[in-house]
Amino acid sequence: MSTTKFTYKGTSITDLVTSGNSTISSVNYQGFPSFSKGTDDYSTIKNKLLYEINGTDVTDNQIMAMTKKHTSSSSIAIPTWCNGVKFYISSSKGTTGAKGAKGSTGPGGPAGAKGEKGSNSSARPCNGPGDQLTLQRQGGQGGEAGPGGDGGAGGDGGDGGQGGQGVYMFTTELITVGTAKTIDVTSGTNSSLKLGNSNYTSNAGGAGGAGKAGGTGKTGGAGNDGDPGENAPNKQCSSTIDKGAAGNKGPAGDTGSAGEAGTKGPDGQAQCPTNFTIGNSDTASVTIYYFAT
Numbered sequence: 609m610s611t612t613k614f615t616y617k618g619t620s621i622t623d624l625v626t627s628g629n630s631t632i633s634s635v636n637y638q639g640f641p642s643f644s645k646g647t648d649d650y651s652t653i654k655n656k657l658l659y660e661i662n663g664t665d666v667t668d669n670q671i672m673a674m675t676k677k678h679t680s681s682s683s684i685a686i687p688t689w690c691n692g693v694k695f696y697i698s699s700s701k702g703t704t705g706a707k708g709a710k711g712s713t714g715p716g717g718p719a720g721a722k723g724e725k726g727s728n729s730s731a732r733p734c735n736g737p738g739d740q741l742t743l744q745r746q747g748g749q750g751g752e753a754g755p756g757g758d759g760g761a762g763g764d765g766g767d768g769g770q771g772g773q774g775v776y777m778f779t780t781e782l783i784t785v786g787t788a789k790t791i792d793v794t795s796g797t798n799s800s801l802k803l804g805n806s807n808y809t810s811n812a813g814g815a816g817g818a819g820k821a822g823g824t825g826k827t828g829g830a831g832n833d834g835d836p837g838e839n840a841p842n843k844q845c846s847s848t849i850d851k852g853a854a855g856n857k858g859p860a861g862d863t864g865s866a867g868e869a870g871t872k873g874p875d876g877q878a879q880c881p882t883n884f885t886i887g888n889s890d891t892a893s894v895t896i897y898y899f900a901t
Contacts, residue, residue, distance in 0.1 A: 614640050616657050616900060619689040624653070624900055626672040634661045646672035649780040650694040655901045677895040684791045690898040692782040693791070695808070698889035699799045702771025702813030705870035711762025714825030714861040716755075723750025723834030723852035729841065745841065746849065751834030754855025760825030760862045769870030772813025773888040777878040780885070782899060793894045798876075801894055808880050812892070814873035823864030832856040 614621040614637075621641055628644030637659065646652035653673050656665040673694075678684070686693075726747025783803065792802040800809040832855035840849055878886045 614659065617689075619900055621657065623687070623689065624657075624674055624898075626675050628672070630669065630671075632661070632666055632669065637661070637666070640666070643669075644672040645670045648778075650696060650778050651675065651897055653899065655899070673897045673899050675895060675897045677893055678793045679795050679893050681794045681796065682792075684793055684896065686785055686789055686791060687898055689900050691785050692899045692901055693785060693803070694779055694782060694897045694899070695801055696776065696778040696893075696895040697799045697801055697808060697810045698776035698891060698893055699774035699810040699812040699876050700797050700892040701774050701890040702873040702876075703815045704771055705768025705816030705873070706818040707768055708765025708819030708867040708870070709821040710765055711822030711864040711867070712824050713762055714759030714864065715827050716759050717757040717828030717858045717861065718830050719756055720753040720831035720833040720855040720858065722753045723855070724836040725750050726837030726839045726849065726852070729839065747840045748837030748849045749851045750837045751852030752854040753834050754831030755857050756831050757828030757858035758860045759828050760860060760864060762825050763822030763864035763866045765822045766819030766867030766869045768819050769816030770872050771816045772873035772875040774812045774890060774892065775810050775876040775878045775886055776889040777808070777810055777880045777884045777886045779881075779883065781883060782901065791896060793896075795892050795894045797892060799892045799894050801896075808884075810878050810880075810889075810892075811876045813876045816873045817870035819870045820867035822867045825864045826861035828861045829858035831858040 616624060625641060625643040628642055630645050631642050632640040647670070651672050653667045653671045655667070657667050659666045674687070726749070728747050729745050786804055788804045794800045797812045798810065800807060834855045835852035837852045838850040875888060878884065880886070
């Protein structure tokens, strides 16, 4: 049996439904076009198609109306048989905020203390007149203080905040086409549909806030103290008195703490009549369902 036999008000039912794997099992309806089943009020055919099985219209099988999903912008021609539409519009999630700036390097640490002077001692001269004279020998100078450690590196900036969620909206009530011949669809970050003089818009979520700057690096550690100077020798004829060794450089400061994450962006907004159902979404698209009543 040819599928062209099954018509509704002069239009082939093949054109009115979304093709799929579901079928009408009745013997009298062999050749009825296979179809997809809808799960929502906005996608299924509600008006009777005037083909009954035991007094029940075939539309009780949740037959999905002819539909097409759009993910780009275009002007869509309305089928000549269509006198009403329903649609589902969704917008995308907002962009993630920028990562925060890296924190600044911490200041260098202070120098250590200079080493203590070595102790003096008494000694006799080695030769010459007055060899009984006792002389003072000076202790060595203390070592130079070690320089302070480098300041710590700045902390990493915080991650940007998550973008706000987009928004979906749909209507379960049939919208009359009237004299309109086309439907203008915009599907991108924001999604919208224009039918006649009516506009329906789903705005995307707002961008997340930028992450906070990383913390300043910690101050470098103090340099080590210089070593004490050598004590003066007590032996006669010894002339070398050593200066203490310089202190070592102090340790570097700790890295600064990471910045806090940015705040979440605001959610999108739907510009639609109050009888529409709305909620959150992450992707942008426009799906139109076409009906003949």
